[in-house]
Amino acid sequence: MILPGKGGLTMSHTPDAAVADRLVEKARTARRNAYCPYSRFAVGAALLAESSRIYTGANCENAAFGAGICAERAALSAAVTAGERRFLLLAVAAGDKPVTPCGICRQVMREFCRDDFLIYMGGPEGSYETHTLAEMLPFGFSASQHMK
Numbered sequence: 602m603i604l605p606g607k608g609g610l611t612m613s614h615t616p617d618a619a620v621a622d623r624l625v626e627k628a629r630t631a632r633r634n635a636y637c638p639y640s641r642f643a644v645g646a647a648l649l650a651e652s653s654r655i656y657t658g659a660n661c662e663n664a665a666f667g668a669g670i671c672a673e674r675a676a677l678s679a680a681v682t683a684g685e686r687r688f689l690l691l692a693v694a695a696g697d698k699p700v701t702p703c704g705i706c707r708q709v710m711r712e713f714c715r716d717d718f719l720i721y722m723g724g725p726e727g728s729y730e731t732h733t734l735a736e737m738l739p740f741g742f743s744a745s746q747h748m749k
């Protein structure tokens with residue numbers, strides 16, 4: 602259950618619907634800042650850290666296509682470079698159809714998030730689908746398992 606805290610959110614176990622709704626809404630707002638002149642596919646993400654702070658990101662493309670970054674990694678990079686290391690859930694929104702994070706973003710989540718990290722994919726009219734990271738990235742590579 603997540604409780605509204607001072608200026609943020611505190612998670613004690615599983616998130617309630619209000620928290621998921623708020624994160625999805627923040628992802629939709631972040632989407633407005635997407636820079637996507639090449640794909641014209643705007644994506645926003647909002648990430649809840651264990652600190653209860655929320656970090657947002659949007660996709661930022663480049664004329665050299667491979668230099669672009671997805672919304673999810675933009676949010677994760679902002680959070681990690683602000684000093685965060687542990688995360689609870691992420692919402693991603695790209696319009697009416699739920700978008701699923703790409704493989705690279707899932708692997709970056711694997712670096713910082715546990716199996717029960719929740720990913721909310723926003724759909725039409727405030728709806729969303731949700732899956733854990735373990736469901737989204739089975740058998741992902743992690744340093745703790747392979748680089749002891």
Ligand code: THU
Nearest residue numbers: 640642644660671672701702703
């Ligand atoms: N994109 C994201 O930002 N997140 C996703 O989950 C899927 C794809 C971006 C990358 C690129 O800027 C555009 O969407 C089209 O692939």
